[in-house]
Structures are given as structure tokens and as C-alpha cells.
Amino acid sequence: MSGEGGVEESGGTIGVPRVVPIDQWPPAAQMAFWGFHQQHRQNYMRYAYLQLGSDADTEEAVDLTFDQVMDRWPWMLQMENLEGYAWTILKRRIIDMHRKRRRRPELMETAAFEAALAGHTDDPFATLADALALYAAVAALSERQRDAIVLHYGMGFTTAEAAVLMGNEEATVRSQLRTARQRLATLLKLRCPEHPDGKNPS
Incomplete structure (x- = not known):
């Protein structure tokens, strides 16, 4: 069952192809992913820290976000709004971290x-x-x-x-x-x- 924005709380999304390891992607897709990672990681960290107030929780939430983005990257490259989809993943991982720590x-x-x-x-x-x-x-x-x-x-x-x-x-x-x-x-x-x-x- 999918969560908000088409992002499931766990597992894959309906219609998403199986996970392909990054070393099996075409070189252009690998370069695009690492470019996206470099462009957004620091800002994701800053935003997540404001929401979580913990360095460890922030790093875990952002790492999980990029893990999920990596799993879906070849599929995401076909999206019109790739950034919006990744932002939704980040927001869901922050919510997960709140739940994990039993915060409100x-x-x-x-x-x-x-x-x-x-x-x-x-x-x-x-x-x-x-x-x-x-x-x-x-x-x-x-x-x-x-x-x-x-x-x-x-x-x-x-x-x-x-x-x-x-x-x-x-x-x-x-x-x-x-x-x-x-x-x-x-x-x-x-x-x-x-x-x-x-x-x-x-």
C-alpha cells in the first residue's frame, strides 16, 4: 500500500522495476545520481536537522532518503518532477524518525x-x-x-x-x-x- 505522494512506508512502489545496483547503471545515470546527491545532501541535512534536532537522527534520515532514491533512481529519471518525489521521500523519512523516537x-x-x-x-x-x-x-x-x-x-x-x-x-x-x-x-x-x-x- 502506498503512502503520501506515492511513496510507500516500506518496500517498493507499485510499478517500480526491481532494484538495479548502481554499478550496473549506464554511466550517465550514475553521474546524474551523484550530481543530485552532491547538490541536495547538505540542504537535506540542514532541513532535517531543524525538524529532528539531532545530528544522529538527521544523518540517519538523510542516508535512508538517498538509499531509497538510489534504489529508484533509474525509474525516477523518467519523472517530470524528480526533485519533488525525492523531497517527499525525505519528508516521510523524517516522520519515520519521529515515530522511531516516539516524538510528536x-x-x-x-x-x-x-x-x-x-x-x-x-x-x-x-x-x-x-x-x-x-x-x-x-x-x-x-x-x-x-x-x-x-x-x-x-x-x-x-x-x-x-x-x-x-x-x-x-x-x-x-x-x-x-x-x-x-x-x-x-x-x-x-x-x-x-x-x-x-x-x-x-
Whole structure:
């Protein structure tokens, strides 16, 4: 039975060919995989650490992500949105790690958001990082909106960089940021200036 985004919690996905060892792939596929690994591993580690708060758990979750990506890589190369599929795998492995450690993911998400905002005093929401109301407001955002907020405002990615990591169009990330800011402003009863380009307020 498949999980969210077509990614099973264990085993393979229906319709995915059997696992082919990497040394049996065509050279171009091997180069593409290691290029993807080099491009995304550090950012995956940074994001996973915000969610898990442990070096060991972060490394395990990211290693499991790339193990699963490697198992499916020849098949994934045929996808239109390979990055989005890999991002879904990472999110599922983070959830698995929460379950393994018997943590409550929703509490870790608020802690991660607070950590992401720490030191960003130029943003109107940063000053609310220790307010309980912010936690409830962030929890009301969609998963993609939370990701966009943390990646852009918390981790300092441009909208283009966040889009690549999430497997979205840049315009989609900008829209998610606008909607998330408006939603937070409404829930927290703040005046939030419009930023149609998705950039930090000056």
C-alpha cells in the first residue's frame, strides 16, 4: 500500500522495476545520481536537522532518503518532477524518525520553526518566535507553506533555490509565501505588507 505522494512506508512502489545496483547503471545515470546527491545532501541535512534536532537522527534520515532514491533512481529519471518525489521521500523519512523516537512531529515542527527564525530580527514574524500564538498559527499552514516559510525565511534560500529543493516552480513558492504570510497575519491579527515577489521585507 502506498503512502503520501506515492511513496510507500516500506518496500517498493507499485510499478517500480526491481532494484538495479548502481554499478550496473549506464554511466550517465550514475553521474546524474551523484550530481543530485552532491547538490541536495547538505540542504537535506540542514532541513532535517531543524525538524529532528539531532545530528544522529538527521544523518540517519538523510542516508535512508538517498538509499531509497538510489534504489529508484533509474525509474525516477523518467519523472517530470524528480526533485519533488525525492523531497517527499525525505519528508516521510523524517516522520519515520519521529515515530522511531516516539516524538510528536507537530511539537518538533514548532520548535524547528522557532529555531529557523532565531536571529532574523529584520522580519516582523521573527519577534514573535517565542509567542505561543505563533506556534498555533504555523500549525494551521499547509505543509508546503510551512516548508516555504522555513526554507526562505529561516534557512535563507532564495525562492528559486527553495523551488528546486521542493520540486516546485518558483512562482508556486512565491505564491505559497504570500499565502502563508497573509494567513499568519490574519491568525495573529498583524498588519502584513504585501510582498508579491516573495522577498523578505526590508
